[in-house]
Amino acid sequence: MTPAPEKKPDRRPPYQHAADELRREIKQGRFKPGEQMPSVRELQDRFGVANMTARSALNVLRDEGLIYTIHGRGSFVADISDGASEFSAEYTAPAWYLAKKSDGEQEQGGGEGEPDDTAAGSSLAELLTGLRDEIRELSAEHQELRREVEALKKAQQSQS
Incomplete structure (x- = not known):
């Protein structure tokens, strides 16, 4: 018998792993639209990562339009049911x-x-x-x- 092939190590950064897991949970409905996401501290403990790593994972999800952050309150799941989470x-x-x-606007054009x-x-x-x-x-x-x-x-x- 031949030994099972070794699994290639995943070389993605830890924040990508955390973002992937959170993205999957959002899309599966574990976190509902408008619901608050776990705090950065809770994500640190859950994934065993540093503060900046947890923040980077949230930044990835924010950039994708899956969550939004309100300063001083936390991050919340965006309503993505309409299929368009962000405009281009x-x-x-x-x-x-x-x-x-409008009458009060100056012309911003490039001439003519x-x-x-x-x-x-x-x-x-x-x-x-x-x-x-x-x-x-x-x-x-x-x-x-x-x-x-x-x-x-x-x-x-x-x-x-």
Whole structure:
């Protein structure tokens, strides 16, 4: 009999292993949209990695649009059920939008009155990013309020 072939060592960095495991759990539904992810400290303990390694794993998931972070509160699972977790950073606004200038805006074009597609597209992308972040913060606050309401209902039921 021939011995079983040796398994090749996985040479990916530890943060990739952690990100892969968390990604799998999110896609399997262990973490629901709006639910808070484990803290960096909990991830350190779970995966046996350093603080920066755990943060890097979360950064990978954030870059993929699977989670979002609210400063001082933590990381939360994004709602990816619509199939589009992030808009493209290379997004260019449609021609009708670029042609339409509000009265207070200065022409950003490169001469001859033509609009600068990249400047308008990036400003729109910045606006969309800001709106997306606001929606995510509101969603996290909504989830927190729902939990508080449930706790109050349970307390009221136990008093009755």
